[in-house]
């Protein structure tokens with residue numbers, strides 16, 4: 001029941017193509033970002049985040065991550081500017097992390113992984129009626145990726161505004177969802193500066209459980225990240 005995919009040996013990222021052939025597509029995510037190769041594009045303006053009136057609805061363990069859902073019936077929480085032609089509405093945020101140490105992020109920077117990666121998922125409500133419809137359109141989604149690295153500071157609350165680093169410099173490229181159905185509908189915006197989370201907070205993520213096939217099979221939820229995918233000729237652009 002539930003999803004036909006996971007991060008284990010029997011259902012992990014290398015097998016997803018069996019049920020989701022687009023896994024071998026031409027704009028898959030995540031990728032390994034090479035800062036020297038990213039072309040600096042002066043036409044790329046700053047990204048603007050309006051999360052002040054954000055209204056979270058719930059926080060849930062969906063078996064693959066911990067997800068915080070938002071009210072998306074109006075434009076109270078949007079991202080715009082940068083590579084985006086329209087404002088995109090905040091739908092949810094979730095995390096990917098590793099079992100220990102500094103593996104756990106999905107995007108990597110010159111092969112360097114971070115302990116975790118936060119994804120703020122937004123959809124183009126100007127062009128599409130629902131998140132589901134936007135999720136299958138090439139310009140339907142915009143995901144803001146933020147690296148988390150272990151540090152001794154304590155973790156702030158879940159208000160996305162206070163989760164942001166001081167600099168909003170970013171890399172951007174056209175990619176996909178990193179979890180099935182892997183739709184190639186995402187404009188990725190990955191911030192260059194990581195935010196610091198405490199080891200205590202990281203250990204809390206690691207305590208979240210995957211739901212096993214049999215409810216009594218409580219498997220540990222960790223290493224819920226897809227490895228980098230082929231660039232296939234795509235260009236990664238850099239804000240200033």
Ligand SMILES: NS(=O)(=O)/N=C1/NCCO1
Pocket residue numbers: 119121143176177178179
């Ligand atoms: N890891 S990801 O690309 O943000 N994947 C998803 N799936 C549903 C919403 O975001």
Ligand SMILES: [Zn+2]
Pocket residue numbers: 094095096119178
């Ligand atoms: Zn994600």
